[in-house]
Amino acid sequence: MSSTSFTDLLASSGVDSYEQDEDFLGGFYPESTGSGLPKFKTSQPSPLPISQPSRNFAFSELLDSPLLLSSSHSLISPTTGAFPFQSDFPWQIQSQPQPPNAVSALQETYVVQDLQKKPVPKVPSYMVSRNSNDGYGWRKYGQKQVKKSENPRSYFKCTYPNCVSKKIVETASDGQITEIIYKGGHNHPKPEFTKRPSSGSGASSSAANARRMFNPSSVVSETHDQSENSSISFDYGDVDEEKEQPEIKRLKREGE
């Protein structure tokens, strides 16, 4: 295992789709808040077997990423290519729609949770948390041991100027990521260059970048490292109608 790092593997075997998820996630919920940061709600996955709201399907289709909703398996299929062990991952996306009010849609939380323990090749958290393989730059700004979980949480901010996107990574004592929570959205396209040792793999065309921003597959990508109680939550504090193609709109505005 000389030079074949996890990253390399990802890069060479479908990382593209792998990254997409997070990108999509990050780019998906733009900070449409005009009054400061959104009020993020805690996305603690209640163990209910998901049921996806129709609207999810709608936007998922928009994003050209059926995997997010079609089925737990297809959900991770893109990554599966890279991680065979994943093929039997019984993940479930837990959509936790709030009561039927206008705000609920904005605060919907998506959780991808590994429902059963399995002997999966575990990937050290550091391999993932560094840049999350999402192409965005993340800077850790804090770590905290929270009561609700025995595992410490690491807090990351997007390093892109003016980008308020954040994510919280919960890591188990053995280094396994047990939960990832995304807050806010990237208000910028994915950087052309990422820190990853791009042996011709990390690099991606701007076109690809743009497309990735709408691909949810990474939701799983990060989780497949975990084997236990892993879950990823996405908190959109401000997802609204713009959910359709927020990035594009934003880009437009920026360009103006």
Next chain:
DNA sequence: AAGCTTTGACCTATA
């Protein structure tokens, strides 16, 4: 030298 991580303290929200 710049950027990132670590870590304790501080601030804010909630019960």
Next chain:
DNA sequence: TTATAGGTCAAAGCT
């Protein structure tokens, strides 16, 4: 109103 928990700040050290 107070206590507790979660989240963020910022200085120091490291790569």
